[in-house]
Amino acid sequence: MLRYLLNKIALLIPTLVGITICAFAFVRLLPGDPILAMAGEHGVTPARYEELKEQFGYNLPVWEQYARYVGEVATGDFGVSISSKRPVLQEFKTLFPATLELSFFAMIFAMAIGIPAGIFAAVKRGSWFDQSLMGTALVGYSMPIFWWGLLLIIFFSGYLGWTPVSGRMGLQFFLKPITGFMTIDSILYGKWDALRSALSHLILPAIVLGTIPLAVIARQTRSAMLEVLGEDYVRTARAKGLSAARVIGAHALRNALIPVVTTIGLQVGTLLAGAILTETIFAWPGIGKWMVDSIFKRDYVVVQSGLLLIALIVMAVNLIVDVLYAVINPRIRAA
Amino acid sequence: MKKTMTFAAALLAASVLGGMANAKTLVYCSEASPANFDPGTTTGGNDFDASSRTVYSRLVEFKHGGTEIEPGLADKWEISDDGLVYTFHLHPGVKFQTTDYFKPTRDLNADDVVFSFDRQFNKQNPWNGEKYLPNLTWDYYTGMDMPKYVAKWEKVDDLTVKLTLTEPNAPMLANLGMDFASIVSKEYADQLEKEGKMADFSTKPIGTGPFQFVDYQLDSVIRYAANPDYFKGKEKIDDLVFAITPDATARIQKVLAGECDVAPYPNPADIATIKANKDVTLMDQAGLNIGYMSYNTTIPPLDKPEVRHALNQAIDREALIKSLFQDAGATPAQNLIPPTMWSWNKDVKFDSYDPEAAKKVLADAGLKEIQLWASDRVRPYNPNFQRAAELIQADWAKVGVKAEIVNYEWTKYREEGKKKERPGAFQIGWTGDNGDPDNFFATLFACSAIGVSNYSSWCDKDFEDLIQKAKKTSDQGERTKLYEQAQEIFAKQAPAFLLAHSQVYAVVRNNVSGFKMDPLGIHRFDGVDKAE
Numbered sequence: 001m002l003r004y005l006l007n008k009i010a011l012l013i014p015t016l017v018g019i020t021i022c023a024f025a026f027v028r029l030l031p032g033d034p035i036l037a038m039a040g041e042h043g044v045t046p047a048r049y050e051e052l053k054e055q056f057g058y059n060l061p062v063w064e065q066y067a068r069y070v071g072e073v074a075t076g077d078f079g080v081s082i083s084s085k086r087p088v089l090q091e092f093k094t095l096f097p098a099t100l101e102l103s104f105f106a107m108i109f110a111m112a113i114g115i116p117a118g119i120f121a122a123v124k125r126g127s128w129f130d131q132s133l134m135g136t137a138l139v140g141y142s143m144p145i146f147w148w149g150l151l152l153i154i155f156f157s158g159y160l161g162w163t164p165v166s167g168r169m170g171l172q173f174f175l176k177p178i179t180g181f182m183t184i185d186s187i188l189y190g191k192w193d194a195l196r197s198a199l200s201h202l203i204l205p206a207i208v209l210g211t212i213p214l215a216v217i218a219r220q221t222r223s224a225m226l227e228v229l230g231e232d233y234v235r236t237a238r239a240k241g242l243s244a245a246r247v248i249g250a251h252a253l254r255n256a257l258i259p260v261v262t263t264i265g266l267q268v269g270t271l272l273a274g275a276i277l278t279e280t281i282f283a284w285p286g287i288g289k290w291m292v293d294s295i296f297k298r299d300y301v302v303v304q305s306g307l308l309l310i311a312l313i314v315m316a317v318n319l320i321v322d323v324l325y326a327v328i329n330p331r332i333r334a335a
Numbered sequence: 336m337k338k339t340m341t342f343a344a345a346l347l348a349a350s351v352l353g354g355m356a357n358a359k360t361l362v363y364c365s366e367a368s369p370a371n372f373d374p375g376t377t378t379g380g381n382d383f384d385a386s387s388r389t390v391y392s393r394l395v396e397f398k399h400g401g402t403e404i405e406p407g408l409a410d411k412w413e414i415s416d417d418g419l420v421y422t423f424h425l426h427p428g429v430k431f432q433t434t435d436y437f438k439p440t441r442d443l444n445a446d447d448v449v450f451s452f453d454r455q456f457n458k459q460n461p462w463n464g465e466k467y468l469p470n471l472t473w474d475y476y477t478g479m480d481m482p483k484y485v486a487k488w489e490k491v492d493d494l495t496v497k498l499t500l501t502e503p504n505a506p507m508l509a510n511l512g513m514d515f516a517s518i519v520s521k522e523y524a525d526q527l528e529k530e531g532k533m534a535d536f537s538t539k540p541i542g543t544g545p546f547q548f549v550d551y552q553l554d555s556v557i558r559y560a561a562n563p564d565y566f567k568g569k570e571k572i573d574d575l576v577f578a579i580t581p582d583a584t585a586r587i588q589k590v591l592a593g594e595c596d597v598a599p600y601p602n603p604a605d606i607a608t609i610k611a612n613k614d615v616t617l618m619d620q621a622g623l624n625i626g627y628m629s630y631n632t633t634i635p636p637l638d639k640p641e642v643r644h645a646l647n648q649a650i651d652r653e654a655l656i657k658s659l660f661q662d663a664g665a666t667p668a669q670n671l672i673p674p675t676m677w678s679w680n681k682d683v684k685f686d687s688y689d690p691e692a693a694k695k696v697l698a699d700a701g702l703k704e705i706q707l708w709a710s711d712r713v714r715p716y717n718p719n720f721q722r723a724a725e726l727i728q729a730d731w732a733k734v735g736v737k738a739e740i741v742n743y744e745w746t747k748y749r750e751e752g753k754k755k756e757r758p759g760a761f762q763i764g765w766t767g768d769n770g771d772p773d774n775f776f777a778t779l780f781a782c783s784a785i786g787v788s789n790y791s792s793w794c795d796k797d798f799e800d801l802i803q804k805a806k807k808t809s810d811q812g813e814r815t816k817l818y819e820q821a822q823e824i825f826a827k828q829a830p831a832f833l834l835a836h837s838q839v840y841a842v843v844r845n846n847v848s849g850f851k852m853d854p855l856g857i858h859r860f861d862g863v864d865k866a867e
Binding site for chain 2: 030031033036037044045046048052055056080082083084085086091094095098150153154157158161164165166167168171172174176177280281282283285286289290293298
């Protein structure tokens with residue numbers, strides 16, 4: 001098991017190096033540079049431009065800039081934002097709980113609906129329910145998040161007035177963050193109306209962000225279930241005269257869930273990518289919105305370090321999923 | 336133990352501030368997060384809304400809703416006859432804000448004023464560089480040419496400050512009303528320096544403005560409370576909240592749902608919906624801006640004014656404006672400066688649409704092909720460069736000129752566009768900083784701006800003489816005459832195609848009173864009230 005784990009971790013190192021190169025190169029491949037982005041319509045004189053380039057270290061050869069960057073990151077220094085002048089790591093730590101909280105609720109939404117729907121579709125294979133569910137899943141998977149989010153806002157918040165338009169909590173609540181998770185913080189403060197407000201603010205963005213994972217989970221559950229339902233031991237269980245609920249719940253589902261768990265783990269990347277658009281629409285103060293703002297400002301430092309931090313998280317989650325999988329299924333370890 | 340203490344402190348803060356819910360609260364849905372709260376170090380309109388216009392005041396102020404200068408922290412001032420020495424007399428008894436992180440022991444005095452400017456250029460000042468914040472560039476201070484014009488700031492006595500210039504510069508007074516010229520507290524700076532917490536200066540601001548800072552949740556909510564000691568009298572609203580909402584559609588939905596009271600910059604497509612709603616008012620004002628298209632006046636045949644006029648005449652400007660601005664509307668530009676600005680010359684007319692006349696001149700000049708530049712960014716003075724380019728291309732095709740559209744990403748676009756050898760016609764625009772005509776004429780068309788922001792590479796001696804003379808003259812009547820003449824030359828020489836001055840919009844709920852649109856594009860909440 002230890003060897004398996006070490007192997008997995010060793011594989012992460014080249015990935016990490018690749019990510020630093022990509023993050024560093026991508027932001028520099030974007031046309032325009034941060035100094036001109038800062039200057040706006042005012043423009044800068046050529047002399048001042050050179051002066052600023054030197055101040056920011058952009059006059060150095062690219063490989064030297066990269067070497068500096070990697071050297072700093074290796075010592076845990078993720079740099080200071082060009083525009084806000086705050087340390088990138090500090091901003092990341094402040095904003096990440098918001099993204100995590102949103103992703104968590106999006107995942108709960110996706111699983112709570114996706115898994116039962118998938119099971120039901122598999123059991124009623126070929127029925128109108130199965131057909132329409134798989135059709136809807138395809139639509140959900142292909143839905144442009146931006147459009148979907150605005151549509152929900154205009155209908156539920158604007159027309160019906162059921163949900164708040166955007167933000168994380170009603171503005172009348174002013175809670176100094178303890179954990180940074182608004183739902184947990186409002187419980188810690190014992191403010192139940194604040195909790196209600198935080199939850200109501202989560203509804204629409206969680207639905208929007210959870211739509212794609214929901215579609216994926218539903219389809220994965222359905223196919224895994226179908227496979228298991230065809231197995232001999234299920235037939236045996238049926239032959240024993242067990243009730244349909246018991247066959248599905250106790251025998252089929254547990255085995256079908258293994259690939260589903262993996263799928264759920266792999267959706268973390270999808271969630272973080274989706275967070276970029278969802279957060280921008282719903283004014284959700286997380287890392288997705290932060291990255292978008294920084295790209296527009298050509299804030300090289302935030303973009304490259306932010307990408308790296310996000311990649312680290314995705315890699316860590318994948319590693320955990322791999323390990324869990326090995327724990328659940330000992331055959332993997334040997335392979 | 337420490338954790339328990341933090342928790343208890345947070346609980347206390349929450350219960351104290353929880354009481355604020357009953358107070359009169361105004362919510363503004365702002366369009367972006369501020370970079371920080373030190374207006375000397377930032378450049379964006381949203382940065383200034385959140386810092387200089389709420390927390391700080393300046394020696395002189397722009398009149399609410401206008402560009403005229405009125406007294407601020409300085410009750411009065413004198414300018415020497417040679418235009419070189421400005422003496423400011425400070426309002427006595429002005430208090431800096433008292434918060435949980437700073438308790439002032441003295442009133443505002445000349446030291447604060449001198450410090451506010453000194454830190455922006457004096458490399459010896461510990462607040463000028465790395466010690467305070469990394470990579471400080473003081474963009475507005477240098478952008479407004481302050482290092483060139485300011486010789487020194489001096490304290491005469493506690494309530495008198497003297498500014499000496501290197502040469503006369505009439506727009507200086509307007510510069511001092513700008514956001515970067517906000518007056519900060521030297522006492523607070525000294526305290527933070529002693530405590531080794533200098534960076535706090537940009538995150539926990541202290542000023543003398545109408546509102547004081549309470550809290551900022553990164554990228555989410557900024558909270559302010561009315562400054563009880565505000566020298567112009569406490570504001571009517573008790574709490575001011577900025578709810579940061581970047582998406583324009585979500586912002587408007589929030590106002591319509593009553594989640595916020597004021598929101599800026601609606602999408603043109605939403606304007607009809609807003610107008611139809613009975614609970615909100617759409618406020619608009621001609622912006623202090625200009626959209627235009629610069630011809631490179633150094634490359635034949637565009638070096639001939641008649642060719643440039645002909646190109647202007649070939650464009651159906653009315654149709655172009657209608658297509659670009661749609662329901663939002665815009666005022667066709669007669670001059671480079673908008674009609675709301677003093678010295679605007681009402682007698683100058685822009686080229687009228689006359690493709691027949693244009694065709695002949697262009698054929699005689701042998702102009703068959705031209706580059707037409709467009710970028711991807713939405714700007715207040717031009718919501719769609721690409722569409723504008725396509726319409727102009729079609730108009731020019733009708734007079735026998737084939738336009739090739741050149742596209743670049745926004746920052747690269749300006750980098751390439753400002754080069755002296757850039758050919759053809761380049762779409763660009765400008766939003767004024769301080770309401771002074773010099774900020775348009777000299778910034779955009781002075782000879783010294785070639786290669787920086789003079790995209791026409793146009794250097795006309797008569798025009799240049801007039802604007803330089805106007806810059807050195809302090810009498811506004813005299814300056815008006817000079818600028819009026821400059822506009823005549825501009826119209827005759829036509830270094831650019833003038834498009835329009837766009838409208839600036841904000842959506843305000845009907846129970847809000849006293850909110851005014853500002854030509855400078857800033858959003859101010861002093862003097863604003865809200866009925867329950």
